[in-house]
Amino acid sequence: MTHADQVHADAPRIGHSDEPFIPASRPPLSWKTTTELHSWTQAAADITVTRDGRTATARVDGPQSVLVDWPFEPLQPLETVLVRVRVHGKDGSVSAWSASSEATAGFLAPDQWRAHFIGSGSDEPHLLRTTFDVARPVRRALLHSTAFGAYDLLVNGAPADDAELKPGWSSYQWRVDLDVADVTELLRPGRNALGITVTGGWYTERFGFRDAAARFYEGPPAAAAQLTLEYEDGSVDTVITDERWRWTRAPVVSASLYQGETYDARLAAPGWSGPSFDDSRWSPVRRPGVPEATPTPRSAPPVRVTEHRSVERVLTSPSGRTILDFGQNLVGRVRIQVTGEAGHTVTLRHAEVLEHGELGTRPLRNAAATDRYIMSGDGEEVWEPKWTFHGFRYVEVDNWPGPFAPEHVTAAVLHTDMARTGDFTTSHPLLQRFHDNVVWGMRGNFLSIPTDCPQRDERLGWTGDMQIFAPAAAFLYDCDAFLRSWLEDVRLEQRVADGVVPMVVPAVIPQVPGLLEPVAAWGDAITVVPAVLWERFADHQTLRDCYASMAAWVDVVRDRAGGSLLWEEGLQFGDWLDPDAPPERPGDAKTDAGIVATAYFHRSALLTARTAALLGLEADARHYGDLAERIAEAFRGAYVTPHGRMMSDSPTAYALAIVFDLVRDDRRQALGDRLRDVVRAAGYRIATGFVGTPIICEALTRTGHATAASRLLTQTECPSWLYPVTMGATTVWERWDSMLEDGSINPGQMTSFNHYALGAVADWLHRDVAGLAPLEPAYRVIRIAPTLLDDLDDASVRHETPYGRAEAGWRRDGDEVSFHARVPPNTRAVVELPSGARHAVGSGTYTWVERHPRPSSQRGRLTLGSGLDTVIDDRAAYQAVLDAIRGIDERRAEAFRRTTRWWRGRELREPLDKAPLPVLAAVEQALADLPAHDR
Template identity: 55%
Template sequence: MTLPAVSRITVDAPHGSSFVPTPTPVLGWWTSTPTPGWQQAAAEIEAIRAGVSETRVIDGDRSVDVAWPFEPLTPKEDVNLRVRVRGAEEEFGPWSEPRILRAGFLSDGAWTAATIAADAPSADAQPVLLRREFTLDGPAGSALLYAAAVGVYQVSINGVDIDDHVLKPGWTAYQARTVHDTTDVAGLLREGANTITVCLGGGWATELYGFSGNWHTIYAAQPTFAAQLHVSVDGVETVVATDADWQWAEGPVVDASIYHGETYDQRRQPAGPEAWHPVRVAEPMPVPEARVSPFVRRTEEIGVAEVITTPSGKLVLDFGQNLVGRLRLTVDGPAGATITLRHAEVLEHGELGIRPLREARATDRLTLAGTGPFTWEPEFTFHGFRYAQIDGWPGTFDPAAVTAQVIHSDMERTGWFETSHELVQKLHDNVVWGLRGNFLSIPTDCPQRDERLGWTGDIQVFAPTASFLYDVNGFLTSWLRDLVIEQVDGVAPFVVPNVLGDARPAAAWGDAATVVPRVLHERYGDEGVLRRQFDSMKAWVDAIDRRSPGHLWEGAFQFGDWLDPDAPPENAAKAKADPGLVATAHLFLSARIVGETAALLGRPVDAARYTALAEATRIVFLDTFVTGAGRMLSDAPTAYALAIVFGIAPDDLRPTLGRRLAHLVAANSYRISTGFVGTPIITDALTQTGQVETARRLLLSTQNPSWLYPVTMGATTIWERWDSMLPDGTINPGEMTSFNHYALGAVADWLHRRVAGLAPAAPGYAELEIAPILLEGLGSAHARHLTPYGPAAAGWRRDGDEVTVTALVPPNTQAHVLLPDGTRHEVGSGEHSWTTAWVASAPAPTALTVQSTLDKVIVDEEAHGLLTSTVGEDADERIRVMTGWGAGTTVRDMVESFHLGARLPELVEGFRELNRSRGLA
């Protein structure tokens, strides 16, 4: 008998770090066992502290979100942790490999470092060097550096960088919250003289924010820094902290900006003691807290895919992938030679397409000292780009001399999706790249233009997708702390951190306050995030309830179904769906979430109050926006999707709403007709109401607008607008156009949960729902996810008229399986496989003629193809715009109204042949 073994211990520490941010870290573990259907009966946890072992036994099956069972950690303490488990009627298995936990926090009152800055630098937001020399009487037994900045920094000790992180410590609501990094630097110290040097830039802290020329500094004119180094020599601790004895100098970084780029002059090295000046002790920054979020790192290096000479003669490098990061180059040239690097996501008419950057210059400059080959990479900026224009390169250019460094918050990858459909696979790949580019310290809307802000609406819709693909728990937990800080009278702002100053409530945007915590609990089993955020969640619902007389939220500003493709380029909020309908639906959603959360947390009074509010809002919504016949007064796809997916519509009304939604999608020729609010849920709305074929046609459409249109245009990330690039290769004329915006990629969550069929049925995937749907045109679909309990997977593959469904269920969990043929299974852990008959999503075809109406033709994919190929591809768009494919117009009448009667005989024969091929003649 093989006993179960713990293969991994999880803890709420930043990815890749042993430093935990709290004295009572939350624990979890994966179990490995060949025993099918295995369930944990007990676990034993051992902590070795200062050489002394103590253990705790936890009875039951809890292995996720396990409270720290020992005395709290103390600052600087190291603990070796091991776990072993047993099932029912089993002995304990072997001890796991130890995991070292290190206390990365300081005790209350222990932060004594002064906040320092350059005294009288030459310009605002001036990057500078800071330094401090000190002496150690012996070798360092231990040494921890706690460092923070309102700005961005890197520390070196004795000329060596202390880590590989970039843009530390990241962006927070600096006015109230700063973060310190904890780093073990004992290996860099030496007996005798030592020097700490800090490269300090402004980053987000000194950036100018705003729109339409209304730019202003929010946080500081100059970056500031604070740190304290705790060194133990022969058991005696010395603290080297920032104070008035530190010095500063201007270094080779002439200026740096997140938006505009970095200028570096290799000749500007501080030479001699006269270059260094006493620092200024500045106003103290908020006492830093230990880092929760993962570090920003270089995660990949990409070489030049193609060297392009543009029509104007410019040298442009194509890296083959729209990415976020910066260039690293090695160059040799004369003193004073300046190389200029300009970045953009696309080419337009063969030249660098910089108009979408708006005011962001996205330009880096390097001036050489003429001392030989020099390798350089900007330190205090980042760009979103696929293409880079290089001007001023000395001598012959060698593409091997330049690489792109991909940077983002270094979260653990936890989710994968694979399908045989090449375009859908590329769509999913683009979603992953979009996440990587926009999860850089905070979840941003875009990484390239003069914005890059933490828009709440974007992450609200994308959180489920993100939480499958990467472990974003710590990342979003950190961001939610800033959301709480930025709430004003309960109102969650448009962006977090809030640099726009606007605190108006907006549906779907401010609802990030309730939706994101719920997603983190659902995906990670983390009750702690609900406890920490509950007051914030309540405050948001109370704030919008106060603004909703009679539980109807309308009449004030709303983003609505932002970027509905039918909205004009200059007014992205002018959607088909009524903004009051969208807002009231979100009042219902958030009230329901708060009611359910209150019940989970044992708050019965709050549970009753918010559940009642949700029900009252649901009734008002139905009375106001839904007719007795089941038609939405705002007859737009997003309206139907909200009523279905949010659970507003009663069960008996859902099929009617689903049929109307399917009709609207078909009438629009299966092109996307939804914006930020409707797009993430429309495929769910269709599949929940049995309209699988409509969802399939919508997913697989390549017409503009659609998910796959950008793929056919060469996109390597998700676009902000469905037509950010027009079919003729020109950039959308709207001022707001990004080629790396993740929100519309939220469809990937549906691919994971419904197409591959891997979904959580209980918090943290303690129970799985495995219920794949089969889509014609896909030969296979598989999803794999590292759940808090261990690896899980589900998927299917077609072989002729059969389909094989497979599943991997982690130990200590169970799965509810619904096969495509309707049969159900309850299974425990292990590998499972079932073979059933292929169940087609398309209805049985019917005989069609030129007397058939357009609404019959459009739902028949072959007939639709026959019509458009015979009459002309432009007929599809003309019908969509003029009458809609849902009209009762006959094919004959349509052809004659377009003055294409000469094509009728060909169509008559085409339909006759189609019917014969189907045995319907």
């Protein structure tokens, strides 16, 4: 029995993304199988490749179907192939052949790239053009193009592709992406034209902070293009950028990623990129000096417009200005439709938030984030800036001609065009909005490189932010190709920094002290991110590519740590943005920086050892494994007391020791219990910064304190994950209190309303709360182990793994909880339910039901003599106390909320010892009025 109608093989993926042009000669192959057959496992697969009308077949034995090595002769430059697959199950089933996937080798032979970089010789935006003849029928026309700067290319007036801000940002000294497009359909017999718009983009931007901002890359922008014409008769012509091209100034008067774009429609030259345009008054191009970087075909998807959003509200500010609210903090730009007189200028100012009804621009620092359109006067005009992007929810419109209509403005959402792969759902509305905010934060900050924020004069590839967020990112989007590309720049920058991983990549702020000094949790991106790509995508090649860099980083830190193996010297950010740190000193954390640095030193050594073992480097595996053991021993000796206390009695210190496996089992529980106590003492409000926030809840649940994790997760007082949601946030903020409760912006000079780092806890929601995690790379074996939280009624996740759709989650129905799971074909799962029941299952859908009543308690009599821990653990009691104080003295209530430390063994009367008698009486009465039962 073949089961051909019951087993379906999807068209295979060629390479690491779904883009049609392949950057390598031996792209890996991946495919998914769809079937309702229970516990289906692949026994073998047949693969065919068709090239030049000839078909070859290869067979892969075993279950492997993710990033399978290319089993055929290498692709030749510009070769197009068709690949299909047929799978065989261990049960004897055989699928029909899949649909074919088509891909083209986008790379050129070393001697094929003959284009020159050309431009005007100035930094000003400019237009380039040339004409050429097509004398014979064309079989295929492939266009390769790139720039040091940002560019767009038109063929006979039509865009060559839909990518934006090409070629994107890379470490231009050594690497620039080469875009490839099939433009066959855009050509015509006879005379044709190519036109290129060139602006500075990242290449001419001024990087740095405040007055220290300066250009990093030298020279004016320049573009290069090569059109390969393959005729039906077998002959080939090429059209390249060279001295025969001509240039003129663009109607783009100015373009800056930070400052915005100004466009003068009066300077537009209709038809300038068409074949019949008269360019006799244009000037001959120049060949400016550019970095000696050979363009290589892009390996990650480009930036594209992925969504359009309408105006939700039109507001009038207290000063009388017109402000548009798009209802969502997004990254992109706006398009306007407008009619007016020639020379009339419409100004658009962008910001993420309003402050007391006006546009909140102070957090933008030196970024003007302002676009201007100067009208031509030729009827209705439609304009959308192309050479900038902004992080915004609100747009202030100035000097709109005539009555304003909101339907004449739309927002275009921009980011690297990755496929969405994961989601989390819950009926808890604030938590759901928080997770949505995490997704929007990733969308806005994954724009060519992983940035820290998309709105102010920064937008840099901070390595620490990416290291922290990588697991959540890999669940939410198919970001393997994106991060592989960025890691290539990390390695290049590290190579010239003698093994040090810069704080930002590309490393364009040399004026910042310590940029090329080793910094824990930031430089560790070179070990952590490749490990995540292995765990989530089975990307073995990235481990091979990064291994030398991983080892180099650990060796650098080893030298800095010295014989003690404690990394306690040099520049450190520590637990950056601890909520107790002053606004102007975000590195002043409760956790000793040496604890953070040494913990990460251990983690990187351990990841390097594991990578060496995977690569078969046994001596290296032993060396780095032994180093990791000795670091852990040094960590315990220096920072952990015999009774299970950390020398820094802070949540981050405990979480690092627990989650990074730095303590033995005999102390782990003691550390977990103390962590629960310090989390409680903070009133279940966040007390961690960048380093502790992603792992605090995991540390609690690992040590049996899910109730504390639940309180921490669902807290709405500031600081907490949900406080920004209560303040209307639609992305994750940089600071816990980026906006204060009175609606004013945090007074610090570093405040952003779109940072993904503090949203890294989403990985815990996916893996532990809903309970879906990989046990083997790419989810070949899945761990389904949900964690019930007292404050949630349900939690579910779905994830499009490299093998197919996986799901997990749970829902309460009274005292019963139903658990569900979906395991994709060719995988299996280990299921661990809260009752302790364990199941080993193959592919299929499953449901289990267990009895788990929510905890209920008999509330004893509460008084001023009750323990602080008893009061804070009782939500209703805590709220009753706070409301009682607030009803008499608002300021005293806020001080009580903010400063009380809820330690076990202390009485409620202690933080109220100087309170007036009416306050004490009100608190006593409020406690007496509580019902005997609370659930």
